[in-house]
Every structure is written in C-alpha cells, then in structure tokens.
Amino acid sequence: MATEAADAKPFLERITAAPLAGSDERAKTTLAHLRTQAQTTPASTAPVPLLQDQRVADLLVGVFAGSPYLTGLIERDLPRLTRTLTRAPETRLAELKQALSSDV
Secondary structure, X not given: OOOOHHHOOOXXXXXXXXXXXXXXXXXXXXXXXXXXXXXXXXXXXXXXXHHHOHHHHHHHHHXXXXXXXXXXXXXXXXXXXXXXXXXXXXXXXXXXXXXHHHHO
C-alpha cells in the first residue's frame, strides 16, 4: 500500500486508538504539566490546541504511562511534538531519505 507523501494525512488525523493508561495519575499529571509548559512556548511552535484534542491527550497519557524515554523526549522538545502530530509520517520519511541520499 504505497501512499504518496503529498497525499498522506497528518499523524493527528490517523489516531484511531491509544495505549491504555488506566488510572495512571503520574501520566495525567505529566499531561497537565505539558499543557502548562505549552502555554509558555513561542506561539509558532506551541502545541496548545493539539493538547486539547482528546485523541492527542489519550495518546500522550498512554505514552507517558508506558514509556519514560518517550515522555522525556516529548517534555524536552514541544516543537518536535507539534511537527510529529501535524505532519504526515511519509513526508518526514521522504525528507530523511532525501537528506541521506544528498549526504552520500
């Protein structure tokens, strides 16, 4: 199933399910902290509206409950979270392939 990068949907629009977090209070607290942190991030890269989306919130709480490593990456780089959610994965893959081929 080959999809052209230009026709692909952003990751946010593809979320159909999220990892189960149960009642993990730490994960919910991390999401609340992330929402607060996003308020102080420059507007051009702040994921504030994204963090209000229930699909994104559920996905992030599941990630926070199950992966300290990914939690740390997300907390340290909110602009990356924004890019990841708003762009099609195929687009990023095509960019990486292009960068690799131009470096060779």
